Amino acid sequence: MSVTRRQILAGLAGVSALGLGAGGARYWLGRPEGAKTHDYELIAAPLDVELVPGRRTSVWAYGGQAPGLELRARQGDWLRVRFVNRLPEPSTIHWHGIRLPLEMDGVPYLSQLPVLPGESFDYRFRVPDAGSFWYHPHTASGEQLGRGLVGPLIVEEREPTGFRHERTLSLKSWHVDGQGVFGEFSVPREAARGGTPGRLSTVNGEASPTLELPAGQVVRLRILNLDNTLTYRLNLPGAEARVYALDGNPVAPHPLGREYLLGPGMRIELGLRVPAVGTALPLRNGPLRLATLKSVDSGETAADWPAALPANPVPEPDLAAATSLRFNFEWAAALSVNMEQGGAFKFWQINGQAWDINDRSCAERPIATLQQGRSYIFELRNVSQYQHPIHLHGMAFKVLDSNRRKIDPYFTDTYLLGRNETARIALVADNPGVWMFHCHVIDHMETGLMAAIKVA
Numbered sequence: 079m080s081v082t083r084r085q086i087l088a089g090l091a092g093v094s095a096l097g098l099g100a101g102g103a104r105y106w107l108g109r110p111e112g113a114k115t116h117d118y119e120l121i122a123a124p125l126d127v128e129l130v131p132g133r134r135t136s137v138w139a140y141g142g143q144a145p146g147l148e149l150r151a152r153q154g155d156w157l158r159v160r161f162v163n164r165l166p167e168p169s170t171i172h173w174h175g176i177r178l179p180l181e182m183d184g185v186p187y188l189s190q191l192p193v194l195p196g197e198s199f200d201y202r203f204r205v206p207d208a209g210s211f212w213y214h215p216h217t218a219s220g221e222q223l224g225r226g227l228v229g230p231l232i233v234e235e236r237e238p239t240g241f242r243h244e245r246t247l248s249l250k251s252w253h254v255d256g257q258g259v260f261g262e263f264s265v266p267r268e269a270a271r272g273g274t275p276g277r278l279s280t281v282n283g284e285a286s287p288t289l290e291l292p293a294g295q296v297v298r299l300r301i302l303n304l305d306n307t308l309t310y311r312l313n314l315p316g317a318e319a320r321v322y323a324l325d326g327n328p329v330a331p332h333p334l335g336r337e338y339l340l341g342p343g344m345r346i347e348l349g350l351r352v353p354a355v356g357t358a359l360p361l362r363n364g365p366l367r368l369a370t371l372k373s374v375d376s377g378e379t380a381a382d383w384p385a386a387l388p389a390n391p392v393p394e395p396d397l398a399a400a401t402s403l404r405f406n407f408e409w410a411a412a413l414s415v416n417m418e419q420g421g422a423f424k425f426w427q428i429n430g431q432a433w434d435i436n437d438r439s440c441a442e443r444p445i446a447t448l449q450q451g452r453s454y455i456f457e458l459r460n461v462s463q464y465q466h467p468i469h470l471h472g473m474a475f476k477v478l479d480s481n482r483r484k485i486d487p488y489f490t491d492t493y494l495l496g497r498n499e500t501a502r503i504a505l506v507a508d509n510p511g512v513w514m515f516h517c518h519v520i521d522h523m524e525t526g527l528m529a530a531i532k533v534a
């Protein structure tokens with residue numbers, strides 16, 4: 079893979095015509111065929127927002143919003159996003175969960191050169207799967223995601239589903255104090271444990287908002303964990319809710335139950351039967367209220383539970399012919415690092431190797447090489463006391479089983495590996511390239527818990 083500065087600069091053509099303060103323009107609806115070179119012009123730029131009442135917080139926004147502008151595409155179509163960097167530092171965009179070519183994957187130096195301040199880059203790819211996805215940088219992730227560079231990407235089914243109503247709920251906590259001022263995004267003693275948590279919890283950038291939902295309808299709630307650190311213990315006491323999709327893929331609809339653990343990077347889609355007018359349901363993280371869902375008169379006739387969502391065209395791994403590989407996720411405890419000389423902490427490792435975020439040559443030493451077209455079973459062993467949402471780029475995988483819980487096999491892009499858990503996942507290595515395989519607790523990923531897997 080060679081990406082030249084010339085290719086990047088070629089992406090700059092026409093940027094001078096863009097309005098600087100325009101944020102992310104949406105050309106999606108009513109776009110005359112062929113009249114535009116992209117569907118979205120997504121500007122990343124600093125923005126002052128009010129997270130704490132009466133206080134200003136200087137966040138980094140996509141399209142004038144933090145979390146960022148919701149991007150939408152239709153399954154099977156091309157999505158064309160012109161990313162314009164108006165941040166004070168280089169950035170890229172990774173499209174979490176989208177199966178796409180490596181050159182569009184947003185990993186710096188592997189997929190592309192970082193997009194420098196003032197530059198732009200055109201992302202163009204097909205979206206093969208319908209579902210709830212998201213986007214974020216893969217550069218200086220602790221600070222860039224921490225400051226707000228996270229956004230939903232919704233891929234709609236080609237045919238109408240049984241849902242007439244839907245809402246996107248982006249969960250994120252912020253590393254701010256009571257005055258709305260950012261503190262440290264990463265503290266070494268926390269990075270070596272569960273990750274550095276933010277203190278202010280929000281839904282769609284608002285602390286404990288009230289969301290109005292149409293009474294009597296079954297609403298599709300797309301709940302996205304866009305947080306750096308937190309695993310949410312999601313629950314909806316008193317609600318009639320069914321799970322329709324996990325991460326990017328549909329499942330057989332089933333009751334939500336007592337709670338669902340939604341790790342960083344993970345998504346869940348619920349069908350919620352909205353109760354009678356005036357009812358207020360709490361959406362909670364454990365005992366803490368995240369949002370209030372209030373039912374309002376819709377004037378529509380009551381709806382029934384929609385049928386299951388159609389499966390995505392993810393290839394089915396051949397388990398009988400699959401090759402097995404084992405990955406151990408361990409604590410590394412390399413505390414003696416000279417940060418002044420550009421060193422990075424290495425608290426975590428995969429199969430004895432800690433990724434160094436400052437060493438561009440890490441990607442040249444893949445932890446495994448898969449033969450294109452073959453099926454593989456990965457045995458994921460967490461031999462640490464902290465949970466790790468394990469994410470693979472480029473390909474979806476099927477969760478087969480676990481020694482800690484009963485699994486109904488399902489396709490995903492991120493699996494929350496509990497403490498001391500061993501789980502097996504399977505995939506068809508159908509996408510050539512070098513793909514990042516990492517924990518989505520950003521502190522863990524930046525202190526070693528990342529590797530490259532090559533498919534050739």
Ligand SMILES: [Cu+2]
Binds near residue numbers: 465522523527
């Ligand atoms: Cu982790």
